[in-house]
Amino acid sequence: MSTVAETTKADLTSEEQAHLSDRAKGERNLGWRLAGPAFIVMLLVTLYPIGYAVYLSLFNYRLTDPAGKKMVWLQNYITALSDPLFWQAFVTTLVIVIVTLVFELILGMAIAMVMHRVVWPRRTLRTVVLIPYAIVTVVSGFSWLYAAQIDTGFFNHWLHFLTFGGFSENFNWFGGRWSSLTIICLSEIWKTTPFMSLLLLAGLAQVDSAQEEAAKVDGATWMQRFTKVILPNMKAALMVALLFRTLDAVRIYDNPYVMTGGANKTQTLSMLVGTETVSRVEIGMGSALAVILFLIVLIIAFIFVKLFKVDLTTSGRS
Amino acid sequence: MKRLRPPRRGIAISAAVLMATTGLAACGGSGGSGSGPAHLTWYINPDVGNADASKGGQATLAKECSQASGGKYRIKVQLLPNSASDQRIQLLRRLAGGDKTMDLMSVDPAFVSEFAAAGYFAPVPKNMIDDFKADRVQSSIDASTYGGKLMSVPFWSNTQLLWYKKSVAKKAGLDMSKPITWDQLIKGAQRAKMQIGVQAKLYEGYSVWINALVAGAGGEVVKNPNATYENIKLGLDTKAGKDAAKIIHDVSSTGVGGPAMGNSTETESLNLFSSKKGGFLVNWPYTYGAYAGKDKADVAATMYPQTVQGEKAAPPYGGIQLAVGKDSQHADLAYQAAACITNQKHQADYMAASGNPASRKGAYETAEVKKAFPNGIAAEIRKSLDVAAARPLTPYWGDISTALQQKFSPPSSVNQQTPAKTQSFILKVLNGKALL
Known part of the structure; x- marks a missing residue:
């Protein structure tokens, strides 16, 4: 492709500008024709459901009571946003997002730097690191559930042993909100840190080693090199990694569903949407909550793109 | 050319297998019309x-x-x-x-x-x-x-029956041949220092108990089960509702419900009844077959307890x-x-x-x-089935039941205000004014 393009370009250098723009127009048309069908399919499978959800969210509509369907305009949104249960789920989700993000970023960075420096078992190491990410979330959720439960678990046994009996062997991790969230976050961190470290590794590869060496020669400490050379150079990749993980974490569902089922105030926003639409079949309220969740995701993406100036196109190319 | 053959044959075979299975599936799907x-x-x-x-x-x-x-x-x-x-x-x-x-x-x-x-x-x-x-x-x-x-x-x-151990009933001074009230049962269990198995975990079984207590006091959780959600009328904020709340409160506060009352389903309450501490149990008939204690000859059953003295009991259906x-x-x-x-x-x-x-x-x-x-x-x-009260036959029972369980949990928190609070919460949920 590129050779053809180069030869035609060379041939065209002496020709008129108008001809070139005709060609550009043709290319653009071809581009549309090639990408158009995919674009339309994309619109159909994403825009239509989103639009339908927005439409449904204006109704008081229960699947088993079609006759009771009633237009209530924004009442569902008002109810949801003024309901204590919604804010409880919001706080739970927010806590999970912040805690997991901080730990994943630090651990992911550390693992990425190790992977970047290590020469010998490079490929093996990268594969090994990816294993937790390759496990289905429900399966990893159950593994952590069984590991922390009183009857099947080994956590309590080891904590009891390592604290010389200070930690009760009968501690019920899933008996309270914060202890449940601890295990949920641990499981989430264990599972998605590899993804983070891979994205960060790609960022580290962009850093010009000449700059690093120059800083070293100038007598910069390791910390100075890290904050002044490495981080600014990989900012784009870092931000993309953060954005992806935040959007992912906001939608968290499987881990808490498997471990607590939402008991002890550990219900997340996605689970709330699930309960309303799937078990209560309150399609209207469920859609309103789903739209709210979608808006939260949009706001986060907007904050990242505008305030932190993440350019998805350039870092995507790198 | 010869080399290409085996894979081609493989493809042909798998295609044939695929067609055969889809053919079979189509056969099964037609349902033998x-x-x-x-x-x-x-x-x-x-x-x-x-x-x-x-x-x-x-x-x-x-x-x-x-x-x-x-x-x-x-x-x-x-x-x-x-x-x-x-x-x-x-x-x-x-x-x-x-x-x-x-x-x-x-x-x-x-x-x-x-x-x-x-x-x-x-x-x-x-x-x-x-x-x-x-x-x-x-x-x-x-x-x-x-x-x-x-x-x-x-x-x-x-239908649920009141299961008891004859020896414990004797010790508690209860005449099981006559109708028993919840009040007598609680006092009897206290006297005999024995426990009553009930279902009070946050699940459908707890609603079964609450509904039976309300119905036993002559009340109804839902007064007009055929109404739409806008016109539905509840009967929790009534004397019957308060009577029911008092019994749950008493079973919990006197400790006769056992230490794990708030986590107890049919299985846990049956285990409690089978244990040495168990004297009484309200549960379904499978109890007799599933009873694990050695003293099975001591186990008997009678009509579900009355909520109010003199008022006919309403065993769950x-x-x-x-x-x-x-x-x-x-x-x-x-x-x-x-x-x-x-x-x-x-x-x-x-x-x-x-x-x-x-x-x-x-x-x-x-x-x-x-x-x-x-x-x-x-x-x-057979006798219990004649008087058994079904849970309200309303299309909204799923929501009402969940709200009921939530507001009555844990059982130790139930007091005389609980029925009124539950009633207003259920109405809000049904009208889309609160999340569940």
Whole structure:
């Protein structure tokens, strides 16, 4: 492709500008024709459901009571946003997002730097690191559930042993909100840190080693090199990694569903949407909550793109 | 060229296999409309045999009725999840999605109204209605009826009894031959330093208890079950509601409900009853077969306790109704199968083998049932079924029940304000003013 393009370009250098723009127009048309069908399919499978959800969210509509369907305009949104249960789920989700993000970023960075420096078992190491990410979330959720439960678990046994009996062997991790969230976050961190470290590794590869060496020669400490050379150079990749993980974490569902089922105030926003639409079949309220969740995701993406100036196109190319 | 052959042959073989299997699948899908028996799918709730046809459970009935049909239909069973709420979700999703395989299903009576109101059931053939009502206990007919019409076929009809150990009742100074009130029971258990097994975990069983207590005081959780959500009237913020709350409070605060009362389902309460501390238990008839203690001869049953002295007790009604999905391609055959499944012989066989009481009165007179429920327990179940109160037959029971459990949990927090608070919360939820 590129050779053809180069030869035609060379041939065209002496020709008129108008001809070139005709060609550009043709290319653009071809581009549309090639990408158009995919674009339309994309619109159909994403825009239509989103639009339908927005439409449904204006109704008081229960699947088993079609006759009771009633237009209530924004009442569902008002109810949801003024309901204590919604804010409880919001706080739970927010806590999970912040805690997991901080730990994943630090651990992911550390693992990425190790992977970047290590020469010998490079490929093996990268594969090994990816294993937790390759496990289905429900399966990893159950593994952590069984590991922390009183009857099947080994956590309590080891904590009891390592604290010389200070930690009760009968501690019920899933008996309270914060202890449940601890295990949920641990499981989430264990599972998605590899993804983070891979994205960060790609960022580290962009850093010009000449700059690093120059800083070293100038007598910069390791910390100075890290904050002044490495981080600014990989900012784009870092931000993309953060954005992806935040959007992912906001939608968290499987881990808490498997471990607590939402008991002890550990219900997340996605689970709330699930309960309303799937078990209560309150399609209207469920859609309103789903739209709210979608808006939260949009706001986060907007904050990242505008305030932190993440350019998805350039870092995507790198 | 020769080298290319084996892979090509491989492709040809796999293509042939693929075509053969799709051909077979198409065959199975057609459901024998032309020749051979029609394939009926029966979604069953877990019971004694589950999908195993050799244990006397629903799978056995399916096998026997398939054989008895003389080649008209063949019933295949599909096992539903364990908990009533998960069963509801699975049935509901399939019914709402227009699944054509919903030929027969075992439905908890608490959800029959919801499905019937949504129009998910195929109408019962007019000429079969009398047959399905014949010889059935009234509570099972009531549970199958919605809006004055029979919507499903009565299959099991469960009811709770007051189980007790004769030795403990003697020690507690209670005369079990007369009707007992909850108050007497609590005081008796305190005197004997024994515990009462109840179901008070956050699940459907807790609603069963609350509803029985309210009904026993002459009240109703829902006053107009056929109303829409905007016009529904609740009867919790009443004297009956407060009487019910007082009993739950007393059982919890006196400690006779046991240390794990707030986590207790049918299984936990039965375990408590089987233990040395257990003296009394309110539970379904399967208790007798499942009782694990060595002193089984000491176990007896009587009518469910009264909420208010002198007012007739209202034992909970449970059970299973058989329903036919509206999109079933063999609705007529499915109803024929339902008639076979619930005939006199199968009702008695099933009750004796599974411990789940029949809806036919005749079954209780058979020798096999009397053998499975000795010491007059069979007659006691039959008597209880005559007065049993079903949970409100409203399409909104799912939401009402969940809200009820949430506001009454943990049982130690229940006080005289709980019924009023619960009532206003339920109304808000039904009107879309609060999340559940």
